[in-house]
Ligand SMILES: NC(=O)c1ccc[n+]([C@@H]2O[C@H](COP(=O)([O-])OP(=O)(O)OC[C@H]3O[C@@H](n4cnc5c(N)ncnc54)[C@H](O)[C@@H]3O)[C@@H](O)[C@H]2O)c1
């Protein structure tokens with residue numbers, strides 16, 4: 006659930022009126038799965054995370070934000086405005102002022118390869134304007150993970166939306182000093198707090214450094230802790246120009262990249278979330294310029310994985326919808342990249358047993374893009390904690406290779422509740438049936454998806470749901486049936502073993518939903534992507550869920566049929582077999598819907614223009630440079646109108 010202060014931040018930013026509701030937001034964060042979200046939900050969730058992050062109360066890790074949710078938006082809608090602008094700060098009161106110069110975000114990479122590519126681009130650009138590559142000079146500075154601000158000598162501004170910021174000069178009136186030479190007016194920098202000071206003086210009162218930085222800026226009256234930190238010069242404004250730096254030529258940079266990273270990351274006593282590389286040549290910087298999001302002459306190399314050494318307090322078994330019992334380690338609360346971690350999953354009970362994970366085990370915790378971090382390595386083993394009985398239903402557990410299973414598929418509460426939850430989560434077109442509601446329904450004797458669809462208002466109120474909640478549940482249930490949903494998603498909601506959403510779609514590209522229950526293993530194996538083991542498992546599982554499936558299917562859902570692969574290929578539409586890229590804002594419907602239609606008509610829809618692209622279909626607000634670049638590659642550029650005429 007969101008905390009009340011998180012909710013307040015959303016209210017201040019007017020994000021409390023979104024379609025996403027608090028329990029849904031918390032649920033998405035907990036599952037860290039972006040694929041189930043609609044496009045609108047995805048963008049709304051990003052806005053919510055950004056607001057909470059800037060307000061000092063992050064909901065998810067930076068890695069989850071970048072690699073799960075932002076990456077999904079990039080995959081689906083690479084041209085989405087959210088990706089092409091500076092993520093706004095929304096939380097501070099104060100006068101809005103135009104920034105003396107634009108403050109942008111940074112381009113990011115997570116690998117040495119990304120740095121190499123960036124260098125190649127710079128070298129090409131240098132050649133274009135006749136600059137000798139060997140003369141280029143580079144600089145690496147620690148990427149401070151504080152609160153970005155701009156000091157023009159008189160006022161201090163927040164970064165705001167990159168063009169307009171908020172006047173927060175009050176922090177200097179409160180005694181904040183400028184780090185380094187102490188001079189005002191050095192432009193962009195960050196408000197940061199000493200790591201050592203935070204650990205010794207503030208850790209008990211603030212969740213993380215970001216949380217503290219936000220408090221320095223936003224609170225009307227400073228708390229005693231903040232005041233003391235400022236007086237002790239532990240909290241400072243650090244102009245980037247004053248940061249310690251590595252400097253050298255491109256060849257040095259390439260050869261010593263790993264060393265430069267290690268040195269720079271530990272060169273200051275502040276939270277650092279990467280290293281910023283930039284070229285210093287002014288002519289080249291001017292030539293390169295910026296996108297709406299970042300300067301092309303600068304790149305941040307962010308570290309992908311974070312680790313910490315932690316002691317295990319106990320290991321808790323959790324039964325999943327498939328009956329597999331997963332070990333969750335309860336940990337001594339530990340800070341990892343700003344969030345307080347108190348639980349981690351071990352891969353399976355085989356690992357718990359072999360490596361000795363139990364009370365007092367010391368482990369290395371790794372976090373790479375998931376909200377719940379994983380135990381990667383055991384540093385000091387102890388007696389393992391292995392359960393004999395299912396924590397949910399008490400039946401005796403059995404081993405199947407490395408895994409422990411509860412075989413009580415028909416009565417185990419965890420299995421039943423998690424399966425129902427899975428169904429509604431995958432449908433993703435309603436948000437009435439979350440974990441808590443399902444638990445309550447199950448406790449009242451409702452133990453299947455079908456049974457949920459039989460409930461009346463009286464049934465629900467009889468189970469202790471309030472009149473309003475009950476009505477809302479029925480409305481949400483109605484939505485789940487009336488809103489259009491792809492048939493592969495519907496099939497995926499049944500949680501068939503070895504049938505993730507991708508395999509469901511693949512299967513339905515060859516057979517109608519109504520026909521898949523008659524399929525044999527060889528027929529499934531004939532489909533590209535299904536190996537013999539998978540095919541056999543699919544047949545067995547389909548047989549197992551057949552009755553349940555038919556009953557629910559017959560309730561009536563608004564299913565969209567997956568086009569057969571053959572239909573797509575043999576289609577005689579004017580765009581059959583063509584590769585199309587859509588760009589800009591479309592006037593005649595959402596781009597998503599247009600892509601779907603194009604696919605149905607046999608076209609391949611790509612997200613970026615290459616020499617193989619046939620058509621670039623342009624909506625509104627498409628830059629001339631983009632059009633010119635496509636034409637130069639021999640791509641036919643047509644307007645949305647012309648495209649629709651072509652289809653007619
Ligand atoms: N956890 C979450 O929910 C959440 C939400 C939103 C954003 N984020 C994180 O924030 C990031 C995006 O934020 P952003 O737009 O501020 O981009 P960014 O992380 O790329 O930071 C850009 C900023 O870096 C600062 N910076 C720090 N040290 C610097 C140096 N040495 N030289 C130059 N600039 C330096 C500048 O102020 C610049 O504005 C994402 O990558 C994500 O990880 C997380």
Ligand SMILES: [Zn+2]
Pocket residue numbers: 324395396397398399400411412413417418419
């Ligand atoms: Zn059980």
